[in-house]
Amino acid sequence: MAVTVRIPTPLRKLTNDQAEVDAVGATIENIIENLESNYAGIKERICDEAGNIRRFVNIYLNDEDIRFLDGTTTTVSDGDEVSIIPAIAGGASV
Amino acid sequence: MLELRRETTSQIYAHAMKEFPNECCGAILTDGTKDCVRRCNNIQNERHAEDPATYPRDARTAYLMDPNDLIKIHREVDTKGTQIKAFYHSHPNEDAYFSDKDKTDATEPWGLPNYPDTVYVVISLYDRQINVARAYSWDDNAEDFVEVPINSVA
Numbered sequence A: 001m002a003v004t005v006r007i008p009t010p011l012r013k014l015t016n017d018q019a020e021v022d023a024v025g026a027t028i029e030n031i032i033e034n035l036e037s038n039y040a041g042i043k044e045r046i047c048d049e050a051g052n053i054r055r056f057v058n059i060y061l062n063d064e065d066i067r068f069l070d071g072t073t074t075t076v077s078d079g080d081e082v083s084i085i086p087a088i089a090g091g092a093s094v
Numbered sequence B: 001m002l003e004l005r006r007e008t009t010s011q012i013y014a015h016a017m018k019e020f021p022n023e024c025c026g027a028i029l030t031d032g033t034k035d036c037v038r039r040c041n042n043i044q045n046e047r048h049a050e051d052p053a054t055y056p057r058d059a060r061t062a063y064l065m066d067p068n069d070l071i072k073i074h075r076e077v078d079t080k081g082t083q084i085k086a087f088y089h090s091h092p093n094e095d096a097y098f099s100d101k102d103k104t105d106a107t108e109p110w111g112l113p114n115y116p117d118t119v120y121v122v123i124s125l126y127d128r129q130i131n132v133a134r135a136y137s138w139d140d141n142a143e144d145f146v147e148v149p150i151n152s153v154a
Helices: A028-038 A044-048 B008-020 B044-050 B067-080 B100-106
Strands: A002-006 A019-025 A057-061 A079-088 B002-005 B025-030 B036-039 B083-092 B120-125 B129-139 B144-150 B150-152
Touching: A019 A028, A028 A044, A044 A057, A057 B067, A079 B067, B002 B008, B002 B100, B002 B120, B008 B036, B008 B083, B008 B120, B008 B150, B025 B067, B036 B067, B036 B129, B067 B083, B100 B120, B100 B144, B129 B150
Parallel strands: A002 A079, B002 B150, B083 B120
Antiparallel strands: A002 A019, A057 A079, B025 B036, B025 B083, B120 B129, B129 B144
């Protein structure tokens, strides 16, 4: 399956400043592996040592957060859009 | 500098007052001439209830923008050609500083500003009375967030 992946600003130095790249794979996990083979270092930015998506990283398949689908085993279809978008968070001093 | 119409400021203040004593969060989008406020859900309480070890704070002292709202904002930017002018959140019963947590979370998980060209607005309110709002943005030279003046226009 061929998909388009949206890359957030802080990771674009790994993708030669491209905001969108193409990737292939049957699942989100495969897509991340495929990205890694083309843009070395991107997988460890997205996933922790155990292979889970990092806490401050949201991954969407089209408009759905993959946490509410099947996580990294979510299957993708030709022409889908995968978006990697860092969380927006913060809070007062305590 | 961040230019904000009084109407926009009123809208984000109203959101902060509505959510008190919890922090509110949202975004200000612009098409270059007109701004619009997009209120977002703060899901910190849900995450805190599910996993208090990872999320020790509740929504009174933290915010986590609902990922479903965040993707909608990005979609709006894609389809309508608008830009994210600012993200905003409130500090109930606290001043409008940019806290260590605000800084850390704005650069998580890669140690780089996630939105280097976007302003962060912090609204201070005490007991539903607005105190002040201040704005901050990433400064490449300082390698830190610095305060930027808010210019209020009619």
